[in-house]
Amino acid sequence: MMLNKALECSTAYLLLGGNLGDREGNLKKAIELLNNKIGNVIAISSLYETAAWGKTDQPAFLNQAVSLQTRLTALEVLDCALSIEQELGRVRKDKWGERLIDIDLILFGDEIINIPDKLQVPHPHMQDRKFVMEPLAEIAPGVIHPLLGETMLDICRNITDPLEVKKL
Template sequence: MASVFLLLGSNLGNREQFLTDAIGRIESEIAPVLQASSVYQTQSWGNEGQPDYLNQVVLIKVELPPADLLAKLLHIENDLGRERREKWGSRVIDLDILFYGDKIIDQPGLHIPHPRLHLRRFTLEPLAEIAPDFIHPTQKKSVLQLKNDLNDVLIVKKL
């Protein structure tokens, strides 16, 4: 079984409910959530000027291959009303695989570890809350070290 860290995000509609609904669907369709970070309110990254996000990181353990896990997460996003209109656009729900154990995967449509997680405060703050000592398999630093080395100045606040 692989330990998998997922990032959940929402910046449209009832953001809290979308996070709750996503966790419920993950637990019923994929695996129990073993740990969950606090919810963080974060400024939008990459396409500033959008509504603030709520973000949360959860830990699950799965036997599913990474591509199958991604397919299930995309299905949950679609069922919850996710529309893909523009890169880094607003969304009711976003489910990203941050880490799948210590696997390194670089395939079309599937990149693990998430290729920009080490640059984003909105990812590293909640991740560091539940996995500060986890070593990034390509950066070779702990999550806490990556968070402490960040240059990202966007506001991320624990709710």
């Protein structure tokens, strides 16, 4: 008997971050909401403190990677993540600006998705950003990037991003 594709579980990998307010508390609340609204959280990385990327004149970020099992589609996961950001008080002002919480969908199983101005999976810049790769390699070292064919650990080991990322 075959299961309907919509009933199958997928593994989603998300990166959480924030540099305003109770950074650690906001990440904990986001993880709780992800678990309640999207699917079962199966792994959570350590906390990483990272200098701001892109727009550097702002406080340091706390980042954390999360993997979860979900029956939702990638677009549904994205919509729920954006709703959780809003519920936690995120206001979108400046690109790469300060924020209470940021939730990015980095990988969704081995799917490759390109919906311009909406969703790109794998995240198109993940392999260039140490603050993404270090927490992701911690919880998913053997997961293979669907476009690059390399494991998260290998990508992390070979990254040239000079930004300081400190495991807490």
